Amino acid sequence: MNRRNNIIYWTSTLWLALGMLSTGVVQVMNNKAEADFMANLGYPPYFPVILGVWKILGVVALLVPRLALLKEWAYAGFFFAMSGAVVSHLAAREPISALPPSLLLLALTVVSWYFRPASRRVLTAN
Incomplete structure (x- = not known):
């Protein structure tokens, strides 16, 4: 991975994690x-807590070394x-x-996923 791609990956990944x-x-x-915000969108009161737990677990999966398959699930989530x-x-x-906060996090997800190094990818046999 060249230096530019590495900088793009880590910048987008750290902002995404934050x-x-x-x-x-x-x-x-x-x-x-x-x-109140989530209720206005039509979600039940328990939904934000579930979503929040999954986001925190996704950040952990994204930042710890190895666990490439788990990282793919975090990106998908x-x-x-x-x-x-x-x-x-x-x-x-x-x-x-x-919309901008959600769109920004969506864009950071795609950029981080696209520029992830080989060590953070799931390797498939041809």
Whole structure:
């Protein structure tokens, strides 16, 4: 992996981890503002806690060495969560200004996944 790709990978991965960890912690803490926000999108009260736990576990999977298959699952989970967030905002008729955080985390997920080094990929036999 060349230096440029390595910088892109680690920059996007660290920002992704920070974003997922911070939102995951807020969701696990189950504060009223987050609960109201998720309820406005149509989700039950227990959903943010479940989502938050999975985000935190995904960050751990992404940052620890090895465990390439688990990393793939974490990337998939982040992609589904953030694309689902975009659709949820649109379905709830939220203003377009509500989309950038979810779109940013979605973009960081794709960039981090695309630029991940060979040591963090699942190797397949041809």
